Amino acid sequence: MKTLLEIEGVSKIFGSVIANEDISLSIKEGEILALLGENGAGKSTLVKAVFGLVKPDSGSIKIDGEVMESGDTAAAIAQGVGMVHQHFQLVPVMSVTENLILGDEPKKFGVVSMKRARSEVLKLSKHFSLEVNPDAKIEDLPVGMAQRVEILKALRREVKLLILDEPTAVLTPQETDELLEVLRKLAKRGVGILFITHKLREVMAVADRIAVLRGGRLVGTTTPKDSDESKLAQMMVGRDVVLSVAKSPAKPEQVLLAVKNLRVNDDRKIEAVKDLSLEVRSGEILGVAGVEGNGQRELVEAICSMRSRLSGEVFVKGKSVPNMNPRAAHLSGVSHIPEDREKHGLVNSYSIADNLVLNRFNEVPFSRGWIRDLEKVAQNGSELVDRFDIRATSASVSAASLSGGNKQKVVVARELSQQLDVVVASQPTRGVDVGSIEFIHKQLIAARDSGSAVLLVSAELDEILSLADRIAVISDGKIVATFSSAEADRNTIGRLMAGLSA
Amino acid sequence: MDAKQGKNFDLSSVFLPFLSIIVALAFGGLLVLIQGIQPLQAYRVLFATAFGSFDGIALTLAKATPLILSGLAVAICFRAGLFNIGAQGQLISGALASAWAGYTFVGLPTLVHIPLALIYGAFFGAIVALVAGALKAYRGVHEVITTIMLNSIVIALADYLTSTPFKEPDQPLTRTPKIQESAQMPDFLGLPLGFFLAIGLSVTLWWMMRKTTTGFSIETIGRNKNAGWYAGISVKKTVIISMLIGGAVAGIAGAVETLSITGRFEPAFNAGLGFDGITVALLGRANPLGVIPAAILIGGMRASASTVQFEAGVAPELVDLLLAMILFFVTAPLLAKFFKSRKENVAMTSGWSN
Numbered sequence A: 001m002k003t004l005l006e007i008e009g010v011s012k013i014f015g016s017v018i019a020n021e022d023i024s025l026s027i028k029e030g031e032i033l034a035l036l037g038e039n040g041a042g043k044s045t046l047v048k049a050v051f052g053l054v055k056p057d058s059g060s061i062k063i064d065g066e067v068m069e070s071g072d073t074a075a076a077i078a079q080g081v082g083m084v085h086q087h088f089q090l091v092p093v094m095s096v097t098e099n100l101i102l103g104d105e106p107k108k109f110g111v112v113s114m115k116r117a118r119s120e121v122l123k124l125s126k127h128f129s130l131e132v133n134p135d136a137k138i139e140d141l142p143v144g145m146a147q148r149v150e151i152l153k154a155l156r157r158e159v160k161l162l163i164l165d166e167p168t169a170v171l172t173p174q175e176t177d178e179l180l181e182v183l184r185k186l187a188k189r190g191v192g193i194l195f196i197t198h199k200l201r202e203v204m205a206v207a208d209r210i211a212v213l214r215g216g217r218l219v220g221t222t223t224p225k226d227s228d229e230s231k232l233a234q235m236m237v238g239r240d241v242v243l244s245v246a247k248s249p250a251k252p253e254q255v256l257l258a259v260k261n262l263r264v265n266d267d268r269k270i271e272a273v274k275d276l277s278l279e280v281r282s283g284e285i286l287g288v289a290g291v292e293g294n295g296q297r298e299l300v301e302a303i304c305s306m307r308s309r310l311s312g313e314v315f316v317k318g319k320s321v322p323n324m325n326p327r328a329a330h331l332s333g334v335s336h337i338p339e340d341r342e343k344h345g346l347v348n349s350y351s352i353a354d355n356l357v358l359n360r361f362n363e364v365p366f367s368r369g370w371i372r373d374l375e376k377v378a379q380n381g382s383e384l385v386d387r388f389d390i391r392a393t394s395a396s397v398s399a400a401s402l403s404g405g406n407k408q409k410v411v412v413a414r415e416l417s418q419q420l421d422v423v424v425a426s427q428p429t430r431g432v433d434v435g436s437i438e439f440i441h442k443q444l445i446a447a448r449d450s451g452s453a454v455l456l457v458s459a460e461l462d463e464i465l466s467l468a469d470r471i472a473v474i475s476d477g478k479i480v481a482t483f484s485s486a487e488a489d490r491n492t493i494g495r496l497m498a499g500l501s502a
Numbered sequence B: 001m002d003a004k005q006g007k008n009f010d011l012s013s014v015f016l017p018f019l020s021i022i023v024a025l026a027f028g029g030l031l032v033l034i035q036g037i038q039p040l041q042a043y044r045v046l047f048a049t050a051f052g053s054f055d056g057i058a059l060t061l062a063k064a065t066p067l068i069l070s071g072l073a074v075a076i077c078f079r080a081g082l083f084n085i086g087a088q089g090q091l092i093s094g095a096l097a098s099a100w101a102g103y104t105f106v107g108l109p110t111l112v113h114i115p116l117a118l119i120y121g122a123f124f125g126a127i128v129a130l131v132a133g134a135l136k137a138y139r140g141v142h143e144v145i146t147t148i149m150l151n152s153i154v155i156a157l158a159d160y161l162t163s164t165p166f167k168e169p170d171q172p173l174t175r176t177p178k179i180q181e182s183a184q185m186p187d188f189l190g191l192p193l194g195f196f197l198a199i200g201l202s203v204t205l206w207w208m209m210r211k212t213t214t215g216f217s218i219e220t221i222g223r224n225k226n227a228g229w230y231a232g233i234s235v236k237k238t239v240i241i242s243m244l245i246g247g248a249v250a251g252i253a254g255a256v257e258t259l260s261i262t263g264r265f266e267p268a269f270n271a272g273l274g275f276d277g278i279t280v281a282l283l284g285r286a287n288p289l290g291v292i293p294a295a296i297l298i299g300g301m302r303a304s305a306s307t308v309q310f311e312a313g314v315a316p317e318l319v320d321l322l323l324a325m326i327l328f329f330v331t332a333p334l335l336a337k338f339f340k341s342r343k344e345n346v347a348m349t350s351g352w353s354n
Helices: A043-050 A073-078 A096-101 A114-127 A143-156 A173-188 A200-206 A229-237 A296-303 A326-331 A341-345 A374-387 A404-416 A434-449 A461-467 A490-497 B002-034 B039-051 B054-079 B087-104 B110-139 B143-163 B193-211 B213-223 B225-230 B235-262 B273-283 B291-312 B317-343
Strands: A003-014 A017-028 A032-037 A058-063 A081-084 A161-165 A192-197 A209-214 A217-222 A255-265 A271-281 A285-289 A309-316 A334-337 A422-426 A453-458 A470-475 A478-484
Touching: A003 A043, A003 A192, A017 A043, A017 A058, A017 A192, A017 A217, A032 A043, A032 A173, A032 A200, A032 A229, A043 A058, A043 A161, A043 A192, A073 A081, A081 A143, A096 A114, A096 A143, A114 A143, A143 A161, A143 A173, A173 A192, A173 A200, A192 A200, A200 A229, A209 A229, A217 A229, A255 A296, A255 A453, A271 A296, A271 A309, A271 A453, A271 A478, A285 A434, A285 A461, A296 A309, A296 A422, A296 A453, A326 A334, A334 A404, A341 A404, A341 B225, A374 A404, A404 A434, A422 A434, A434 A453, A434 A461, A453 A461, A461 A490, A470 A490, A478 A490, B002 B039, B002 B273, B002 B317, B039 B054, B039 B291, B054 B087, B054 B193, B054 B213, B054 B235, B054 B273, B054 B291, B087 B110, B087 B143, B087 B235, B087 B273, B110 B143, B110 B235, B193 B213, B193 B235, B193 B291, B213 B225, B213 B235, B225 B235, B235 B273, B273 B291, B273 B317, B291 B317
Parallel strands: A032 A192, A032 A209, A081 A161, A161 A192, A285 A453, A285 A470, A334 A422, A422 A453
Antiparallel strands: A003 A017, A003 A058, A209 A217, A255 A271, A255 A309, A470 A478
16 A cells, blocks of 8 residues: 555644644554643644645655645645545535535636536535535535535545544534544545544544644554554543543422423524423533434523523522523523634633633722722632633733633633633533643532533533433424433434434 | 735835835826936935924824824724715814804814814714714615715805805905904914824724724724624714714814914815824724824924925925825725725725734
8 A cells, every 4th residue: 555645743733832843643544643731742743734725844754655745735735635624624604515506617619617616516426425416505504514515625636635623523413423424435436534523532433543643742543443542542642531520419499490391593593492391400411412413502581581582491599590691691590601612712812810700890809890900810710710710821811812721711710710600511522631620520519519500512412421410412493302320221312313213 | 825825914014114105205206306306316405394393293183183183084994894085074073163163253262162163073073074974874885975075065064154154254365254362372382282182092992993892893893894883883884974973073173273383273274184194094094093193294294395396496295296106006905905905805994813
């Protein structure tokens, strides 16, 4: 087998941060190499170097035996490198066909021929057994499908080496399984695949070889056969990680959060939460399990008053929370760890300290009347940076300089340090490294033990199973079943999540 | 990568305005050279006139005063992520309102009359901005569109008012009567009083942005509107407050001009002061203190334009050309960054550090 990619001694330094240090790797034809590492381990920098988006300070990258001109994406594409970015590079209002031909349109008499384009797309999709509807608009497609289009876009240019940057971060478990299947198929056809992730299960399922990065250095390469999930986790973080969470039995008391007959629309004005009711008691974690896009986001945002409720009510400690007023929800005792920390949770250009008071900058002691008390803000900042193990030189540096896991810890620190009655945690460990996951889980359990009612919404069934005291399965905007953690069974829940009957 | 980006931002925030001024001066010098005049000689005259004597400095500061204020009006809105192109209309509204207050009220003591006329200016400037702010907050209409439209409306309305109801009686010109003596803003220590007012407002707004909850709300929605909404900040209210502050400050700019320079309102006055405010705000990195040196630089160039023509033989349009080029060179990289950072879901102001 031919060697497709040869990385030799690549180093890259950004300012004072060593992103890559003397990394050497290779990929053969038809091989799937998983690049594993925590956030900030240097995975993205390395693949960006391969794709020509980043110019390494030293070392060389050879594709198919040819030395690549560094820092030149066009050359990388010409040499057969394709990249599927974490954030899709698709035009939402255009059709699948239009997106696929963009930049290289089949022409007839100098005019784009949509007929030829369409048949070309069908042929391509058939060739790789990646089914798509050529006429569907991207914005109407589920995320998994959109990603498939993104992959086809890369394949259309006859790639030899396909790079996928955290492709499963946005996918449901089913879509993830489909993607892994697709990757296997492509590998069989001789495509070399470089697959970045920090999800251990996927690595074990699909990789031929696994390369682990930590702190910008290659810790080692192994194969799924010679390793297991806990060994990989150790390699990633350099210490033992408890993947299952230690916790005492719940001692549920009075109902703190009650949702009654809630109906909510999604962004497309289609009803996403349908007459949903639930209750969470003091001292318990209610886990909402479900395939993403079944109304979880709308449910959470409606509880936190960020999204308009069509009907139904939300009660905190028996008091109704007003509609469309996040401030009122906060004041009535709701902490919210939002699903999307970049969009809602943080102001990246603000300091960590300012982010830590984002929703109470106008409360005592952080301000008195109209005047902010910046000293108290700074004090609170350094205190929480210590207490929540946020890895930063100080609380005055910008949030943008943190890795994903540490950004999430800032959000968690802000929300949980307030000791409010209700904690709504939505995908609290998404895109977070293993070390931070463990820490965040412990914090959620501590919040429960201190008497908060915790509503945990997560797409990771394992997370729900290991944290929740009760599990509610959501499907098509409705709670279809509720289990105690003792009677929870992975298969039953999986079937219910998929909309089947138990 | 993030670390590197942070560094770039800091560097460019100090570096970029200077660079754009130098590049603009270099290009301007080239054009002067084409006219057959020594560029260094022309620039020497320009700067000697503007900053070389007390009288020169006094004139420079007088020219800089409305620019500081209109720059502030644009800068505060920038902080909230709003592009207030309507400073011109707000300024004219304020200028006319203060002129009316200046000539209508008779027999007031100066200490009452001047503040009263200033308040009239601020109020009517704010009213114009409120229209754009409310449309943005409640109907989602883009402020660039509404403020441009409002500029035209205000200019036409001011034309009408000065030609009919507010017209100075018994003379042919389209202009208001002269303001009462009690409303005329005096000099202070040989410098225009309005200048001190402008500095005071700059410092106040700088302090407000840094130290108050209102400032934090404005800054937050400017940098990440979604996070602001999540954190319980009323985005609508904050948009309206920012526009009101911007409009009031622009209105004061017009009022100071009326009360200390022109003494009455005439449609031809105040041309371009509001638009120069955009240049000043960008050059000052949307920082309430940064607009002061930016406005003094531009004020100095304006103040010495005619002397440069007289002594060095350079057409006074050179100054306009230089200003346009400074604006161009300061905005081109900024806009590039704006579009780049929009991809990263960061607002325009994120690159402008305090």
